[in-house]
Amino acid sequence: MGVITFDFEITSPIPLAKMFxxxxxxxxNxxxxxxxxxxKSIEVFEGDGGPGTIKLMTFGEGGPYKAAKHKVEALDKENFTYCYSIIEGEMLGTTFEKISYEVKITASPEGGSVLKSMSxxxxxxEVNxxxxxIKAGKEKASAMVKAVEAYLVANPDAY
Structure with a gap:
């Protein structure tokens, strides 16, 4: 078994606590x-949302995957970190045992936030x-952050 690691970072004007x-x-939700x-949906399959929780994410129509199970590995609300692993689903195929993500959100000097993720x-x-x-994965992560950001800008009283 090998491990391939990628880092991703994106800056947002949304304040740290609100983005987290x-x-x-x-x-x-x-x-x-x-x-x-x-x-399409994310449902808690087992657990209370904290470490050990298993979530089932179903994907929208027309995509390459139908669903994936995620396991929450760690959640630290005080330090704004979240770790989870994809443990089941078509995206793992016969290539990956699991895919783990460590996300940390920090405050930016401008008052926004910086989301850092290690995959x-x-x-x-052996996998190449x-x-x-890599670029496609980073673009999807960026699109997710930008969609959340756009929602928060359009709904300033949310969260």
Whole structure:
């Protein structure tokens, strides 16, 4: 088994606490609203939302995947960090054992926030991931953050 690691960072004008609450703590409700073409629903399958919780995410029509199970590995509301792993679903195929994400949101000097994410792909055997695949993954993550940001700008009293 190998591990392939990628880092991603995006800056937002949305303040730290508001971004964490919307993008992390309320993602189960917000992502299907702001990305209905990509995320159909996110439901708690087992647990209370904290570490050990299993969530089932179903994807929008026309995408390459139908669903994925996520396991919450860690949630630290005081330090604005969230870690989870994709543990089941078509996206793992026969290539990956799991895919883990560590997300940390920090305050930017301008009053907004900086979302930093580290992705770890736990491979089954030797795997080569192309620059195009890396770029596509980062574009999807950026689109998610920008969709949450657009919602918060349009709904300033939310969260």
């Amino acid at each position: 609450k919307a993008a992390i703590l309320d993602a189960d 917000l992502l299907p609203k702001v990305l209905p073409h990509a995320v 770890r792909y736990f491979t089954i055997g 991931i192309t620059e195009e695949e």
